[in-house]
Amino acid sequence: MAVSPRPKIGLALGGGAARGAAHIGVLKAFEENGLRPDFLTGTSIGAFISALYAFGKPLDAIKEMAKQMRWLDVTAFTVSRYGLLSNGEMRNLLKREIGSVTFEDAPIPLAFVAADISTGERIVIDRGDVAEGVMASSCIPGIFVPVERDGRLLVDGGIVENVPISPLRKMGADLVIAVDLNGSHAYDRPEHIIDVILNTLDIAIDTTTRIQLREADVLISLDLARYSRTDTSDADELYAEGYRGGIGAMKEIRHKLQARRPKGLEWLKWRLRHWKSERSEEADSRNGRKGLETDARKGPGSVEGRPLHVGDAGERKDKPLPQREEDA
Secondary structure (H helix, E strand, C coil): CCCCCCCCEEEEECCCHHHHHHHHHHHHHHHHCCCCCCEEEECCHHHHHHHHHHCCCCHHHHHHHHHHCCHHHCCEECCCCCCCEECHHHHHHHHHHHCCCEHHHCCCCEEEEEEECCCCCEEEECCCEHHHHHHHHCCCCCCECCEEECCEEEEECHHHHCCCCHHHHHHCCCEEEEEECCCCCCCCCCCCHHHHHHHHHHHHHHHHHHHHHCCCCEEEECCCCCCCCCCHHHHHHHHHHHHHHHHHHHHHHHHHHHHHCCCHHHHHHHHHHHHHHHHHHHHHHHHHHHHHHHHHHHCCCEECCEECCHHHHHHHCCCCCCCCCCCC
16 A cells, blocks of 8 residues: 655644643644654653653643642752752652653654753753653753753753754754744733743743744744743643644644655655665564574474484584583
């Protein structure tokens, strides 16, 4: 049966604290339309959601987590010169949900973005412990203690790339879809110190984010300014906002997927590559079956695939047994 080539989809989930519940709605819209990302990237809460999804956590379960989670669930007071709180509980929560997994284990290729607080560099985290990567990408500077990784002090990736589009190109995405949780670029009156810090960060990164979003092929821009970034009681409404945004973008996504399908000579080249891949897999499968059949024919009493005869024993009786390396 002929296989129609589909361009690889990369999905970038941006930061936005509790507003990240909207990402779950976007993913639900994708699933209902038969689309599944081939690559996932995330910053801050986007890293948290993408990690759960990449390792097979059902969307209904992720949504329930978003509704039940409270600020104190993922934070703890700490004594440090670098911050007031630790988000180590987030690591523990993730390990309970998806286990002690690494990026190399991910069924959907995954990457997060963090910032090196000493140099200002954008750091792409795509290897090692996933839970530690989520922690690093979510460390709000001034509030959370930075995560030390490979000799660097890492903090919230929103400072350098709040919607992590750039890693997706290098990962192999043909179509990059970005989800921006701060599409209105508006800021409510802060209610407490956390809001003051978050507003300050958003204002500081706003201009850079607008420029970076131009690199997306499809932008799902959500106006969530009326929702709190620290109160999870609006999770259902945020989920619905994300779902509507995902459904609203579906026509553009399908159009651009179709436009990126190889045609003419490019299609023939793709088909040849696919055919070679199929033949190679079939050959590997046949070789595997032959190996099993040969092992079965040998049995416990055989020499090099032949039944063991009395003559074999006679030929070998005066020969010393071969030594194992450790006996030599």
